[in-house]
Amino acid sequence: MAQLRTPVQRKKKKQYIAVAMIVAFMCLFGIYSFASKEEDYEKEFHIPLVNEQLVVCYENDMDYRKGPYMTTLPGTMDEASTTQRQQQQSTSSQYPAQSNGTEPMIYFVTPTYPRREQIAEIIRLGQTLMHVPRLHWIVADDTASCSATLNSHINKFGIPYTHLASPMPEVYRLRKNAPRGVANRRAALSWIRTNNRRSGVLYFGDDDNTFDLKLFSEIRYTKKVSMFPVGLIGDYAISTPIVRNGRVEGFFDSWPAKRKWPVDMAGFAVNLEYLALSPNATMPFKAGYEEDEFLKSIGLKLQDIEPKANNCTEILVWHTQTKGSKAPTVRISMDRQKLDKVNLGGLLKRLETMGVNHISDAEGTTAQAIMNGSVKPLSFWFS
Ligand SMILES: *[C@@H]1O[C@H](CO)[C@@H](O)[C@H](O)[C@H]1NC(C)=O
């Protein structure tokens, strides 16, 4: 209840007077209260939250990756003709990147929340991260309890990871413009501090972004804070620092909103030693201002920013987004156990577990089968 102002509360002596006053207040100053909501948000930034939660669900500090594919090793190319060798060299990929196991770690923080697309996004992102050596993936889920389904999909990549459950406090969830992903990122910051990770690089990478693998070699050696363009942001379709003579001098972003650091969450990386200099660094529950306030809280100065991505001329990260649509309900009125005799039993159960669709015996789109061009009821197989 951000509208309840302290002057009103202080005067309240009896409950009914207070209620009457609040009602009158809200009627009379409803418009004013709406307009000044922004100030409330700023005040709330400093209020310690009593109901913040952080559960470490699963952790794996080992790197079990074998690489998504094997390329021909140099020694085994003897039989290839010179022409073939030249072709292979000119077309050979620079990925997976080579590592001697001592490069700075990248702590890649992904806030996520249960929705229909969640598992699909995690799989896509995980397969990108499989190519990145020396990376610890912190996946913070906006849930009160640990999702075993989510974990099974993170775990299989073999990437060192930490799966956190860090729900948004209810007071914010009720808001029209709820600050999504904040509780998650705060939890990740807290995990980094609690586990005393003071070397390496912090990067906030959402599950609905697309990452060019070059991004990782660019941010890995960030000295303080590095910045780079993010594609598909706002009305310019880009959010980027403005760079002249190799220095960041300003920003190009279609939503200035009086932000000192008008950047996207995916548009910067922070060195952990530098972060540790600001033990109070945090992110506010203030939709739209998370990046700005976070970068203010670490005391960032313009001259401390290193432009990456070839002086911010390349786009190595995109805010692709997956447009949410409602999970459909599929109507299956027959005994569902019978479906276990064909693949559909297990398949539909899996989709339901992921929240991709719902099965109902009373409503929704009737499930049908197609055989040799004609539509049959599902029960066709079991009659
Ligand atoms: C490992 O590789 C990095 C980057 O290529 C290099 O700076 C470092 O010196 C190497 N360390 C060892 C022990 O080879």
Ligand SMILES: *[C@@H]1O[C@H](CO)[C@@H](O)[C@H](O)[C@H]1NC(C)=O
């Ligand atoms: C960025 O620009 C500066 C100044 O023009 C130049 O010295 C530097 O080499 C450039 N960096 C890259 C990666 O191109």
Ligand SMILES: *[C@@H]1O[C@H](CO)[C@@H](O)[C@H](O)[C@H]1NC(C)=O
């Ligand atoms: C962090 O916050 C505490 C409590 O508000 C304060 O005493 C301390 O000076 C702050 N530290 C820094 C480095 O700002």
Ligand SMILES: *[C@@H]1O[C@H](CO)[C@@H](O)[C@H](O)[C@H]1NC(C)=O
């Ligand atoms: C599929 O339909 C075609 C033509 O409608 C028919 O000739 C064929 O026998 C059918 N095949 C099976 C397996 O039912």
